Amino acid sequence: xxxxVVTVGEDQPLVxxxxxxxxxxxxxxxxxxxxxxxxxxxxxxxxxxSVTLARALTEKAGIPTFRFDFSGIGDSEAxxxxxxxxxxxxxxxxxxxxxxxxxxxxxxFILYGLCSGAFAAYRTxxxxxxxxxxxxxxxxxxxxxxxYFHYYAPRLLSxxxxxxxxxxxxxxxxxxxxxxxxxIEERFFEVPDFSSxxxxxxxxxxxxxxxxxxxxxxxxxxxxxxxxxLNQFRDCFRSVPxxxxxxxxxxxxxxxxxxxxxxxxxxxxxxxxxxxxxQQTA
Amino acid sequence: xxxxxxxxxxxxxxxxxxxxxxxxxxxxVVLCNPFxxxxxRAHKSIRRxxxxxxxxxxxxxxxxxxxxxxxxxxxTNISADQWVDDIRHAIQEALDMTAAPKAALVxxxxxxxxxxxxxxxxxxxxxxxxxxxxxxxxxxxxxIRSSIVEAQxxxxxxxxxxxxxxxxxxxxxxxxxxxxxxxxATLQDIVxxxxxxxxxxxxxxxxxxSQLQQQLAGQPGFHATLAPAPHDWNYVDHVGxxxxxxxxxxxxxxxxxQPAH
Numbered sequence: 001x002x003x004x005v006v007t008v009g010e011d012q013p014l015v016x017x018x019x020x021x022x023x024x025x026x027x028x029x030x031x032x033x034x035x036x037x038x039x040x041x042x043x044x045x046x047x048x049x050s051v052t053l054a055r056a057l058t059e060k061a062g063i064p065t066f067r068f069d070f071s072g073i074g075d076s077e078a079x080x081x082x083x084x085x086x087x088x089x090x091x092x093x094x095x096x097x098x099x100x101x102x103x104x105x106x107x108x109f110i111l112y113g114l115c116s117g118a119f120a121a122y123r124t125x126x127x128x129x130x131x132x133x134x135x136x137x138x139x140x141x142x143x144x145x146x147x148y149f150h151y152y153a154p155r156l157l158s159x160x161x162x163x164x165x166x167x168x169x170x171x172x173x174x175x176x177x178x179x180x181x182x183x184i185e186e187r188f189f190e191v192p193d194f195s196s197x198x199x200x201x202x203x204x205x206x207x208x209x210x211x212x213x214x215x216x217x218x219x220x221x222x223x224x225x226x227x228x229x230l231n232q233f234r235d236c237f238r239s240v241p242x243x244x245x246x247x248x249x250x251x252x253x254x255x256x257x258x259x260x261x262x263x264x265x266x267x268x269x270x271x272x273x274x275x276x277x278x279q280q281t282a
Numbered sequence: 283x284x285x286x287x288x289x290x291x292x293x294x295x296x297x298x299x300x301x302x303x304x305x306x307x308x309x310x311v312v313l314c315n316p317f318x319x320x321x322x323r324a325h326k327s328i329r330r331x332x333x334x335x336x337x338x339x340x341x342x343x344x345x346x347x348x349x350x351x352x353x354x355x356x357x358t359n360i361s362a363d364q365w366v367d368d369i370r371h372a373i374q375e376a377l378d379m380t381a382a383p384k385a386a387l388v389x390x391x392x393x394x395x396x397x398x399x400x401x402x403x404x405x406x407x408x409x410x411x412x413x414x415x416x417x418x419x420x421x422x423x424x425x426i427r428s429s430i431v432e433a434q435x436x437x438x439x440x441x442x443x444x445x446x447x448x449x450x451x452x453x454x455x456x457x458x459x460x461x462x463x464x465x466x467a468t469l470q471d472i473v474x475x476x477x478x479x480x481x482x483x484x485x486x487x488x489x490x491x492s493q494l495q496q497q498l499a500g501q502p503g504f505h506a507t508l509a510p511a512p513h514d515w516n517y518v519d520h521v522g523x524x525x526x527x528x529x530x531x532x533x534x535x536x537x538x539x540q541p542a543h
Contacts (some may be wrong), residue, residue, distance in 0.1 A: 003352075005285045006298070015285050016295075017296075017352050039522035040327050044351050046522055049452030051352060074325065075285060075298060184525070188512045190326070191523035257522065259453035 001025075001058050008068065008099045015075040015091060016043065016068025018100075027062035028279040031132065032106040034096060036089070036117035039192035042074025043067045046114065047258035049264060055110065056268050061276040064104070068096060069095040086196055087235035089120040092129050097130055108132040108282065110216075110275060113139075115256070116192055125215055126206050135271055135279050138256060141219075141227055142200045144235045150228035166181040200236070204234075207240045216281075218247045218274045220267055222254040247274060283333075288345075289371045293364070296352035297345035297372065298460045299379055305339030305479045309408050310385040312540070313344040314369055314393030314400075318454030321350060321517035323524045324390055327531055331388070334535045341380040344351065346458035353515045357455055361463035362396060362419070369400035370484070377406060384408035389513060392416045395467060402475045408501070409479040411534060414513055419464025426451045429516065454517055470492055479503025481537055484512040485530045507531035 002020050007013035017105065021027075035050045037043060044051045045067070050180040056066040070092055072078035072085075093111065100106045110133040111121035118136035125131040139266065155161040167173035210217070230250040234242065249270055254263035287296040313328050315321045332342040347365040349357040369387065376385045386409045389397030401407040407472030416422045430438075430451050444450070447458035473480060480498055484491050487508065493514070498504045511527035 001352075003287070005287060005293075007285070040524055041322055041522045044322070046322070047319070048322075048351070052356075075283070075329065077283075083396070184512045184514070188526050188528070189523055190526050191519070215301065257453060257518070259518075260448060261455060 001055065001144070006066070006068075008096050012077040012079045013073060014068050014071060016066050016096070018053070018064065018066050019054050020064045021058050021062045025059070025062040027276070028062075030106055031108040031110065031279060031282070032064045032100055032104070033057050033110045033135075033275060034093060034100075035065060035113055036093065036111065036113040036120050037070050037073050038114040038117040040073060040190050047259050047264065048113075049114070049268075052264065053268050053271060054274050057275055060272045061279065063110075063275060063279060064106070066096065066100060068185075084196075086120070086123065093120065093124040094128055097128065101130075110135065110278065112271070113137070114258075121205065122210075125210055129213070130214045131215065132282055133218070133275075135218045135220070136223055136226060137220045137258075137267070138199070139219055140203045140226075141221065141233050142203075142236050143226060144232055146235065147226065147228045147232050151225060169235055204239060206239050207237050207242075210253065211240050211245055211282045212240055214245065216278050217242070218246055218249070219270065220249045220251065220270070222251050222256050222258065222263075224256060228252075234246070235272060285436065288349075288375045289368065292354070293348040293368075293532055294354045294491075295342055295345050295348060295368055295371060297375060298329075298332070299376075300336035300342040300344075301338045303337050307339040308382055308470070309340055309381045310373075310382040311335050311340045311342045312369065312372045312376050312385050312387050312397075313342065314372075314387060314389035314397040315344070315347065315350070316393050316515060317350075317393035318456070319452035319518055320391055321346075323515050323517075326524055327527065328390065331531050331534060334531065338535065338538055339496055340386075340538060341376065343372050343379070343448045345375075345377040353363065357457055357460060359419045359457065359459055361459045362392075362467070362486070363455045363463050366396050366399045369396060373404070373406050386411065386538075388413065390414065392422065395419060395422075395464075395469060395472075398476065399467065399470045401478060402472060408479055409481070410476060411481045411483060413483050413530060413534065414485055415469055415482065415491075415494075417469045417494060419467035423449070423464055424454070424459045426456065452516055470497060471513075473498060479505070481505040481507075483509065483530060483533050483537065485509060485527055486509040505537060507537065 004018050006016050006018045050067045054067050057063050057065050069076035097109055109130050113121040114137040118139035121134045125134050187189040219233055232249050259262045284299045286295050287294045328344050332344050335342050346353040347368045349355050349360045373385045385395040386410040390413045394412035428446045449456040495506050509529040511529040
């Protein structure tokens, strides 16, 4: 494996690392995996997951990977413009695909992301036919009747929850959100903005479109009170006939940032195996 | 800004060079990261500091130690001594790139302790700036161990150690070799061997910081600033929020804006 620093763009370039398999390890010369930022953490990823995954994909699946920082995150300068962060993310992934396409002749891409990175992977796939597959960790999903039951039933039976609810209703206890949870003054703490979670119907339409196109999708759901059982994603988007295009993995005991080494190893191996299989299929 | 790889091919290091702008201070600066999750949470602050110091006329290198960030490998069989070697590589790289005769070291938390070791007897180091330094390597490791125990009480699945003694904390592993290499490393002892000006810039008060300040007070060029700001670099939320203690960054910038001590 060989790693090199690559900058994409002339002004305010996007900074990234290209990992390439050695010549005898390359399994498919036209495809690359692009790893996207999650939140405001720079391109090495939460708990260094993106570095570990990129190297595993390059060494185990024989596929080049590129992990980079969106503008304004990590080592990439902020760019001026009128685009929202969501729109800019799609533009920048496409800019990276254009660059790698011209330079390395890659013309098919698999996009990987955790949380907001997953959302960006989904949106880019909608906009660009070069995206062959997406790997989304805690991507868009919504509650189903079954997950509502899983979520609320234990709460209805919990005296502590009722006590807490009464305190909140009486104004004696405040529910902390966003930066408040940290207890750190907002001016000293930066958190990502997740205010743009789209309506379920929009995502359902998007998934139909992607599924019809034949996009391969690997969804990994981690420990999350809003995702309570393996088939929640399929139940949530029941109208989409995913068939073989969709693989879902559920690791209910893993943290959202995959902080435990065993969880990280299992997820990295599963992604590497999925990508390897996808290359052979494609 | 120029990002690149440097150092030995088997343990290549990711570095970012920020060339000076305007005034030539004729001194390079090497920024030394903290460990593990602290490093992730400090990336933005370290980058901001690099940009600010470059604007003041210092050419700056920040880099990832081997087994961390975008640098080669993982932490298996890595020791803190090798991270001190990495700081020495970064110093040499900075001097090669800038033609400055010497480099100042700025270290955050564990980075400060390691920078102090790299400064000891090193004629290429002009001064040492310690930002909320880890004062004692063994105490630091014990603190990580205690934090894991406390987190377990709150429901964390983090184990205290692997069978081989590796500590797992906040998504990062510290292997036994690394822990062992921090044993016996105390700033109280190390600073007695350092012959260049030292600055201690802190975000909060502790007895340890006060004692070190008293110990260093008589040394030529010693500088201390208290710039109150949040300092829990190990605070981890589920959305990946990052600490942004601007008052401390401003205090370090202010220190470097003065004529060399």
